[in-house]
Amino acid sequence: MTPINYYLGLGALLFAIGTVGVLIRRNLIVVFMSIELMLNAVNLTFIALGRAMGSADGQVIVFFVMIVAGVEAAVGLGIILAAFRNRLTVNADEFNLLRW
Amino acid sequence: MQALGPLILSWRSVLAPGIVALTAVVTMLVGSGLSEDESESVGWIALTGLVAAAIASLAASGDHIVTFGGSLIIDDYTAFFYLLIPVCSAVVVLFSFDYVAALGLPATEYYALLLFATTGMMLMAGAGDLIVMFLGLETMSISAYVMAAMAQRDPKSSEAGLKYFLLGAFSTGFLLYGIALLYGATGSIKLEAVAQMVRKHSIALSPFVLLGLGLILVGFGFKVAAAPFHVWTPDAYEGAPTSVTALMAVGIKLGAFAGFIRVLLIYLAPLHAQWSGVLWALAALSMTVGNLAALAQENIKRMLAYSAIAHAGYILVGMTAGRSEVGPALLYYLLGYAFANLGAFAVLVAVEQAQQSGTKLDDLSGLARNHPMLAAAMALFMLSLMGMPPLAGFVGKFYIFSVALESRYVWLVIIATLNSVVSAYYYARVIVAMYMREGAERQAQTRQPTLLFALAVAALATVIIGLLPHPYISASSAAYASAEQVLRPATAALQTK
Amino acid sequence: MTTWFPVALMTAFAALVVGLMVTINAIVGPRSRDPVKGEAFECGNPPSGSAWRRFSVHFYLTAILFLVFDVEVVFLYPWAVTIRQLGATGLVEAGIFIVLMLAGLIYALRRGMLDWS
Numbered sequence: 001m002t003p004i005n006y007y008l009g010l011g012a013l014l015f016a017i018g019t020v021g022v023l024i025r026r027n028l029i030v031v032f033m034s035i036e037l038m039l040n041a042v043n044l045t046f047i048a049l050g051r052a053m054g055s056a057d058g059q060v061i062v063f064f065v066m067i068v069a070g071v072e073a074a075v076g077l078g079i080i081l082a083a084f085r086n087r088l089t090v091n092a093d094e095f096n097l098l099r100w
Numbered sequence: 101m102q103a104l105g106p107l108i109l110s111w112r113s114v115l116a117p118g119i120v121a122l123t124a125v126v127t128m129l130v131g132s133g134l135s136e137d138e139s140e141s142v143g144w145i146a147l148t149g150l151v152a153a154a155i156a157s158l159a160a161s162g163d164h165i166v167t168f169g170g171s172l173i174i175d176d177y178t179a180f181f182y183l184l185i186p187v188c189s190a191v192v193v194l195f196s197f198d199y200v201a202a203l204g205l206p207a208t209e210y211y212a213l214l215l216f217a218t219t220g221m222m223l224m225a226g227a228g229d230l231i232v233m234f235l236g237l238e239t240m241s242i243s244a245y246v247m248a249a250m251a252q253r254d255p256k257s258s259e260a261g262l263k264y265f266l267l268g269a270f271s272t273g274f275l276l277y278g279i280a281l282l283y284g285a286t287g288s289i290k291l292e293a294v295a296q297m298v299r300k301h302s303i304a305l306s307p308f309v310l311l312g313l314g315l316i317l318v319g320f321g322f323k324v325a326a327a328p329f330h331v332w333t334p335d336a337y338e339g340a341p342t343s344v345t346a347l348m349a350v351g352i353k354l355g356a357f358a359g360f361i362r363v364l365l366i367y368l369a370p371l372h373a374q375w376s377g378v379l380w381a382l383a384a385l386s387m388t389v390g391n392l393a394a395l396a397q398e399n400i401k402r403m404l405a406y407s408a409i410a411h412a413g414y415i416l417v418g419m420t421a422g423r424s425e426v427g428p429a430l431l432y433y434l435l436g437y438a439f440a441n442l443g444a445f446a447v448l449v450a451v452e453q454a455q456q457s458g459t460k461l462d463d464l465s466g467l468a469r470n471h472p473m474l475a476a477a478m479a480l481f482m483l484s485l486m487g488m489p490p491l492a493g494f495v496g497k498f499y500i501f502s503v504a505l506e507s508r509y510v511w512l513v514i515i516a517t518l519n520s521v522v523s524a525y526y527y528a529r530v531i532v533a534m535y536m537r538e539g540a541e542r543q544a545q546t547r548q549p550t551l552l553f554a555l556a557v558a559a560l561a562t563v564i565i566g567l568l569p570h571p572y573i574s575a576s577s578a579a580y581a582s583a584e585q586v587l588r589p590a591t592a593a594l595q596t597k
Numbered sequence: 598m599t600t601w602f603p604v605a606l607m608t609a610f611a612a613l614v615v616g617l618m619v620t621i622n623a624i625v626g627p628r629s630r631d632p633v634k635g636e637a638f639e640c641g642n643p644p645s646g647s648a649w650r651r652f653s654v655h656f657y658l659t660a661i662l663f664l665v666f667d668v669e670v671v672f673l674y675p676w677a678v679t680i681r682q683l684g685a686t687g688l689v690e691a692g693i694f695i696v697l698m699l700a701g702l703i704y705a706l707r708r709g710m711l712d713w714s
Contacts (some may be wrong), residue, residue: 004439015570019273028262035266035270037270039273039276042277042280046280049280053284055287055288060231060675061289063671063672064231064234065276067668067669067672068272070538070664070665071238072242073516074661075242075265076245076265077657078246078661079249079258079261079262081657082252082261083249083250083255083259083261086252086254086259087257094264095259097256097339098263098335098338098339125700128700129700132708
């Protein structure tokens with residue numbers, strides 16, 4: 001069986017890729033995809049930990065995280081769509097009406 | 101019927117949030133069947149549900165039940181927030197009636213989402229495991245993202261919603277990863293089991309626990325708008341419709357702090373040595389950044405956003421101290437903060453409506469002559485936020501700072517006091533604008549009984565909580581003590597050793 | 598080391614074969630470019646319009662509805678697996694869940710999200 005550290009390492013790596021993606025990408029859709037990648041990295045971590053410890057909690061949590069991610073996608077894409085209709089862009093740098 | 105026994109017991113314990121959630125569904129169904137003009141009346145359904153939930157929570161006080169396999173805790177701490185949160189949401193509903201119509205927001209969705217957000221806040225207060233905490237947080241946040249972006253024709257509103265959503269979802273990732281690591285280290289997501297595990301020295305200092313703790317701090321830091329995780333706050337507060345900003349500044353803060361305080365101060369108390377340093381820095385930074393940036397703001401909503409960051413800093417000062425004496429002070433502070441902020445936003449809503457203007461500082465010029473009552477109320481709320489005796493803001497601040505001082509956080513209290521002095525300037529600017537500057541002659545305002553009622557509630561609460569603090573302090577103490585009870589035997593054992 | 602040797606060999610062999618095929622194809626293969634060949638393939642019909650046209654927002658709404666309902670049904674699977682252990686309690690709770698989803702569906706219908714006319 002593959003050692004759990006591999007799964008945890010992969011999870012950490014995916015989480016890091018997602019974080020970097022959010023920080024450096026400027027396309028809102030890509031930023032949003034990076035956030036989803038972070039959530040899925042967490043899902044992988046939960047599953048691996050749950051399996052390693054032989055508890056079902058990890059898998060149950062993943063159900064909830066999936067739901068939350070789905071709802072977030074619905075709401076997030078809706079908000080991005082509304083923003084696009086007002087500004088005709090999905091470039092994060094061009095949303096600059098609000099600043100100090 | 102016997103098989104349903106445990107279910108009935110469980111449902112009795114979630115009566116208050118259950119009522120709010122059910123009202124949300126009813127609002128959604130009834131409102132979607134009505135025409136656009138008629139649907140504005142669903143606000144009354146929402147109001148009824150919130151009041152009913154507040155009454156139900158009164159009936160539940162004194163209980164101490166752990167239900168749904170440890171996922172929900174019903175004690176006086178929960179009851180405290182089960183009462184406070186629906187009341188705050190009800191005040192928001194009261195001053196939303198005409199505002200929603202004036203902005204052309206979809207009324208059905210507005211009230212349904214407000215109720216869903218309220219449900220989420222209440223769940224955060226009562227959560228007994230990390231996953232319910234997470235679900236409550238998301239229920240409230242996702243509703244709030246939509247509400248912030250609700251004024252669809254206004255580019256500022258959708259931009260505010262967008263920024264709020266992206267950074268909120270980003271922070272959710274951190275919080276969740278923190279929960280995952282904590283789960284991995286302790287083998288459980290139940291707060292009580294986690295607390296028992298971290299009391300063992302060998303586990304408490306494992307990198308998993310420390311990393312998990314750090315990530316959870318980041319996640320909550322975003323939600324309570326503590327610097328340096330505050331960048332979304334001013335933009336989201338400024339762009340969102342003002343009544344939604346009120347909900348964000350009060351309800352979301354209450355929910356997030358209710359969860360944050362329970363997790364950190366009660367269940368992760370054994371790790372105090374590990375997290376107090378981080379909180380120290382967060383507190384000092386939040387106060388300083390919030391107050392200094394607020395000095396330069398011309399838009400009052402934006403100024404109140406920075407003020408909210410600063411107030412999160414004051415609360416974090418108390419949390420840094422981490423002793424059980426500080427718990428009641430925190431709850432009392434939240435109480436005073438909630439009503440003063442609700443009132444301030446109610447005044448802004450009234451001003452926007454009466455003058456058809458924005459929320460710039462200039463728009464308040466001469467308010468004392470045009471609308472003396474509004475100006476007087478606004479002055480009261482500003483003084484309370486500033487921390488002027490004998491109002492609620494002063495007593496709360498004094499209480500928190502004195503406990504922090506007893507815990508030997510002298511430098512932090514010095515920073516906090518200096519910051520309070522600085523903050524007086526920008527709160528006073530509002531008062532000066534209202535009373536000493538000439539504004540354009542404005543038309544008389546349209547009378548709004550519900551808005552005036554909301555203002556009266558907020559103003560009375562701010563004065564009474566400050567003038568007669570004892571009943572509120574003892575309620576806060578009882579609430580916090582009952583939350584701490586879970587760990588009492590264990591803590592006692594530690595002390596005797 | 599020895600256990601992984603066949604895998605390494607396999608990888609190297611696969612890379613060699615694929616590399617060879619692509620290279621030989623690029624060198625030897627005949628090439629002809631004309632506008633017809635560059636067209637998007639639409640199952641044999643001549644393509645019409647630009648690929649960059651706007652879609653009706655209804656597609657988006659339907660996709661969102663599908664996403665939400667499809668994902669939420671996931672909660673019924675664990676219940677289905679443990680239906681006997683959970684008994685009446687589980688039945689009532691799943692019933693509440695389904696009623697809530699129905700409420701969502703009624704709301705979506707009333708808002709005309711499934712109305713394509």
